[in-house]
Structures are given as structure tokens and as C-alpha cells.
Amino acid sequence: MDGTHRRAGTLLGTVGIALIVAGPVMLVRARGGRNEIRTELAAQKITFPDRGLPAELEAYAGHPVETGTEAHAYAEFIKGNLVRATGGRTYAEITAELHAAGGEDEQLSRLRQTAFMGQSLRASLMSAYQAWQITTLVAGLGAALTGLGVALVATADALTPRSPNRP
Numbered sequence: 001m002d003g004t005h006r007r008a009g010t011l012l013g014t015v016g017i018a019l020i021v022a023g024p025v026m027l028v029r030a031r032g033g034r035n036e037i038r039t040e041l042a043a044q045k046i047t048f049p050d051r052g053l054p055a056e057l058e059a060y061a062g063h064p065v066e067t068g069t070e071a072h073a074y075a076e077f078i079k080g081n082l083v084r085a086t087g088g089r090t091y092a093e094i095t096a097e098l099h100a101a102g103g104e105d106e107q108l109s110r111l112r113q114t115a116f117m118g119q120s121l122r123a124s125l126m127s128a129y130q131a132w133q134i135t136t137l138v139a140g141l142g143a144a145l146t147g148l149g150v151a152l153v154a155t156a157d158a159l160t161p162r163s164p165n166r167p
Contacts, residue, residue, distance in 0.1 A: 005159045013156030019149030026142030033135040037128055041065050046074060054080060065125075068132020075125035082118040091115040 046065040053061055057073055065074050086094060094115050098108040 009156040009159035011156075012152045012159065016149045016152030016154075016156060019145045019152065021149075023142045023144070023146030023149060026138050026145065030135045030139035030142060033131065033138070037068060037131055037135070038066055041067070041071060041128060048074065048077070053077065068129045068135075071125040071132070072129040075122045075129065078118050078122045078125070082115065082122070085118070086111060086115050089115070091119050 042064070044065070048057065048060040048063050048065070050062045054077070057077055060070065060073055063070070065071055089097075091112060094108060094112045098105060098112055101108060
């Protein structure tokens with residue numbers, strides 16, 4: 001039985017040490033990802049308007065977009081503006097209308113450009129939000145792996161046979 005416990009302890013200890021190393025690496029990478037997202041969002045200099053926001057976004061009035069959560073909120077702000085500007089139609093739908101009209105309708109051309117720009121900006125902000133969410137996941141997994149590693153090393157230590165001279 002001692003040989004089995006020793007092998008199990010060695011395996012658990014090795015896996016535990018690997019997790020203790022991997023967990024903090026994930027935490028550092030998550031923090032680096034968050035810093036990069038913040039830097040990129042700050043470089044865009046996007047700020048919520050001081051007035052005219054929907055009730056659910058009023059807390060952001062005058063605030064710059066610096067986090068994934070704020071990027072998501074601003075993307076929702078753009079979505080509302082797009083729905084009002086386009087009557088709920090997408091870029092693809094407006095493009096189809098423009099082609100059906102012979103491609104010469106100036107008002108539809110401008111509306112299509114508005115839809116394109118708004119949907120593109122919204123997609124970029126949603127990408128920042130999704131990346132922010134991934135950094136949250138990576139940080140959580142890093143913390144969990146670190147804790148699991150510590151538990152495995154402690155278990156391995158408990159399985160290690162004690163010699164009479166070792167307490």
C-alpha cells in the first residue's frame with residue numbers, strides 16, 4: 001500500500017505544482033488583457049453624451065468608455081439610435097431596398113451608410129465587451145486552478161509516508 005500511496009502522492013503533487021504555476025500565469029494574462037482593452041478603448045475617446053440617454057444608461061452620462069461593461073452599454077446606445085434612424089432595418093435590408101430602387105436613391109444611400117457605420121461601431125464595441133468577458137473567465141479559472149493546485153499538493157503531502165524521524 002505504501003508504494004501506491006507514494007505514486008499517487010507523487011502524481012498529485014506534480015499535477016498540483018503544475019496548476020500552482022499555471023493559475024498565476026492565467027491571472028497575469030487576464031490582467032494584461034484587461035489593461036490592453038482599457039488602453040484601446042481610451043484611445044478611441046468615446047464618451048457618453050451628457051444628456052439624452054435612455055433611463056437605463058443615465059448613470060453613464062458624460063462618462064468615458066473605459067471598460068468592457070461600458071463598451072456594452074455604449075453599443076446598446078448605438079443600437080437604439082440605429083433602430084430609430086433606420087426604422088429597425090439592417091444594413092443588408094437597406095442595401096436590398098437600394099438595389100430594388102435601381103441604386104440611385106440618395107436618401108437610401110445615406111441611410112445605408114448610417115446603418116453600416118453604426119453596425120460597425122457596435123460590432124467593435126461588442127468585441128471589446130466579449131474580450132472583457134473572456135478576461136473575467138480566464139482570471140476566474142486562474143484563481144480556481146491555483147486553489148486546486150494547492151489542494152492537490154496538500155493531499156499529496158498527506159499521502160506521503162512519514163518516517164519515524166519525520167513528524
